[in-house]
Amino acid sequence: MSMHKPLAALILALAFSTGTAFAQSPGLGKPILEADIKIWDIAILPDGSNLPAGSGTPAQGAKVYAEKCVACHAEGGKGGGSPGAGPLAGGAPLTNGIETPKTIGNYYAYATTVFDYIRRAMPFNMPRSLPDSEVYALTAYILSLNKLIGENDTMDAKTLPQVKMPNRDNFIIPYPDRI
């Protein structure tokens, strides 16, 4: 907590000098049940927290990919089928230079990020349209294209967070005191 908080509370208290009820907050937030937020609660954490039920394999993902992804991301995740649709497979070593394109294979630290982003933002023209099992399957297919899992591995809430991404331990936090 910072030093600004008590000061802010004091200013607020002075601003409402006739009442004590507003010492902290006007209190206008409407209580809501976590259960009623569930449909919005889509962020997946790197330890696997909040991953939904369901599962998928690379083979299942390849079928979904051919139907819903290939138009933009091209065959085999090569990318370039549509402007802005980056490659999903491969990637040069990061020692190639500061402008090296960042990919799932050479950069992402957590496989959960792949699942999270597909589920929240893809397909680009129909976000939130994929059932969770298809998201697992697509994640498995892409991880398999990058040889980060085997061709027959199943991705689910247990196995996905265990996938070791090559760049995970390569990150530096420049301002640790700001966290």
Next chain:
Amino acid sequence: MGHRKNRRGGNELPPVEAVAGNGLLNRRALLGRGIVFAGAMGTGAAGSLTGAAAEPLKDEPWSLEMGAVTPPLQVPSKFEKNVVRTLSNPNNEFRNSHARTPHHLLNGTITPNSMHFSINHAGVPDIDPDKHKLVIHGMVRQPLEFSLETLSRYPLVTRMAFVECAGNSAPMFSSAPLQVTAGAIHGLVSNSEWSGVRLSTLLDEAGIDPKAKWLVAEGADAHFLDRSVPVKKAYDDALVAIYQNGERLMPGNGYPMRLLLPGYQGNMNVKFLRRIKAIDQPAMSMFETKTYSQILPGGKTWRFHFLQEVKSFITYPSFGHSLKGPGFYTISGVAYSGAGRIARVMVSADGGKSWGEAALQGPVHDKAFTRFVMPWRWDGQPAVLLSRAWDEAGNVQPLRAEFVAARGQTKQPVTNPLVFPNQHYNSITSWGVDSKGEIKHVYA
């Protein structure tokens, strides 16, 4: 102006001396009092200060007839039609789109709302403010829902703040300078007066668990764009902003509400804010672990850089302008730092060999644009103009050689100013003036 040397009765004021090479003058020359320039300033080569004799006056047609009726929403003069943002996706391809602020055509410190930069990864959503909701949940005592109407009833904080994309100035990573305007290079930063509710007030109301160290902030756009924000920043100076320069937010800037994290990378200032979840670990979202993080020389990677570090650039004169002959000019630019107030800006006209202190146009706000100005007598010879800023925390804008040594540059020159070879460039920008008064982007 300097040539009015007789206003205060002749030469009683001390002459304004040069403070650095190639004609940089003491900032006292801008104080608006009668002044005398030292040396050859008033005569000889600088005779053009007074210019050619003016023509006899006449009345113009617009003064001799009734003008247009006053409109409900006013727009700039038709003569200002070129003062617009630079677009990255003018043909509406099915991808992200950016608009850059034309800094080389603006002045002051407030970016007009119509010209605030905007980046939209999945388009600009068309949000009905009466249906928009913000929920705060996760590690809290009581999850809460807020509307624009309820937030508008809270005591609002109004403050100046710049918002800068972490990828702003990315063309400067090019191994050779791109010949584009200051707006094209640095247009992904803008500065506004924002009004909003302290995020800490809302977190306190929900009863945030002291064990929660992070917030996931998420927007209502078609990417549900999300970023992890330290609770520490939320209790420092974060706002849920609902006004921008006195009016509701522009759609491209987050209407009807956005997170404002003064000094932190633009993408963290989540637009169309609809959800804040208190958690015990960062979410490692795509935009924080990939897009807005960076590769260092040697291949190590940086994550959670957050801070937009101290920076300045000259907006006039700069690429696209031309000087109309030797004489007096006011060099002008903006300086800002995510770590606090600007303390000092130095300007050079000789490529960094010598420096003079610029005047800061106050008031100088925390984590906001400060405009600096520097009087300059151009002698018609080639000159290279640079600015360098310091902030109140003692941080200094790195020289280009220092920056490139630490952060690298591209192997091949970049040709497209719209690409992002890397993130978080805060080194110096140099403008080379040739003997004709034409201006090029150079590295000094």
